[in-house]
Amino acid sequence: MPLAPIVTIPTPRLELVPLAAEHLDDLMAVNGDDRVTRFLPYDTWAARQDAEAWFERIQGLTEAGATRQLVLQRRSDARVVGTLLLFKFDEASQRLEVGYALAHDCWGQGLMREAVQAACAHAFGALGLRRLEAEVNPANLASCRLLQALGFQLEGTLRQRWTAKGHSYDTHLFGLLLQDWQLLHPDAAPVENALRHPS
Numbered sequence: 140m141p142l143a144p145i146v147t148i149p150t151p152r153l154e155l156v157p158l159a160a161e162h163l164d165d166l167m168a169v170n171g172d173d174r175v176t177r178f179l180p181y182d183t184w185a186a187r188q189d190a191e192a193w194f195e196r197i198q199g200l201t202e203a204g205a206t207r208q209l210v211l212q213r214r215s216d217a218r219v220v221g222t223l224l225l226f227k228f229d230e231a232s233q234r235l236e237v238g239y240a241l242a243h244d245c246w247g248q249g250l251m252r253e254a255v256q257a258a259c260a261h262a263f264g265a266l267g268l269r270r271l272e273a274e275v276n277p278a279n280l281a282s283c284r285l286l287q288a289l290g291f292q293l294e295g296t297l298r299q300r301w302t303a304k305g306h307s308y309d310t311h312l313f314g315l316l317l318q319d320w321q322l323l324h325p326d327a328a329p330v331e332n333a334l335r336h337p338s
């Protein structure tokens with residue numbers, strides 16, 4: 140069964156909504172910036188065609204059912220300031236991977252933490268998942284800090300896992316379990332799936 144579609148995930152300052160073609164102009168400012176793509180495995184977008192090629196690829200992945208590409212739309216001005224990807228859905232293990240990127244002028248305001256926190260709540264709640272993962276370049280201190288602040292645990296370092304942009308590098312694997320989340324958020328609504336996936 141494919142991953143359930145996501146209509147919207149609200150946060151205090153953002154709406155997380157599914158990617159649409161109308162978001163590409165704003166996303167040029169996100170992925171067209173070397174500071175944003177520095178630790179990401181793809182090249183900085185140089186032209187609108189790069190955005191369109193990415194959009195087509197994401198559409199294919201979305202249709203295949205294991206990927207949901209959300210964007211972060213700021214409530215104050217409706218600008219799309221970032222992306223949040225839920226991907227590599229494994230139905231049998233009720234597991235997903237998370238990836239994200241934020242426009243450089245929005246860094247340091249806690250926006251991505253707000254977005255990832257809401258996405259985790261949705262994943263463990265409405266989607267009924269039991270494990271979330273994230274892969275991070277160990278030099279990407281902001282991303283490591285963000286995940287750890289949300290309760291993700293560093294589970295190991297995979298040596299030279301990726302080769303991109305001309306060099307190979309290690310990857311930290313972070314994991315967050317439903318049971319970790321419930322300990323951190325005891326007031327969260329009980330999740331039926333917890334009964335089906337005892338630890």
Ligand SMILES: CC(C)(COP(=O)(O)OP(=O)(O)OC[C@H]1O[C@@H](n2cnc3c(N)ncnc32)[C@H](O)[C@@H]1OP(=O)(O)O)[C@@H](O)C(=O)NCCC(=O)NCCS
Nearest residue numbers: 175239240241246247248249250251252275280281282284
């Ligand atoms: C990683 C990223 C999403 C963080 O977004 P953000 O909204 O600025 O993050 P937040 O403000 O919510 O939290 C970042 C945390 O890292 C800390 N931080 C930021 N830069 C840091 C640095 N160089 N060293 C250590 N900690 C750092 C912040 O202080 C904050 O921690 P705190 O809340 O305890 O103070 C953003 O930097 C980004 O888009 N980077 C480029 C894309 C990317 O690398 N994506 C992740 C791929 S795994």
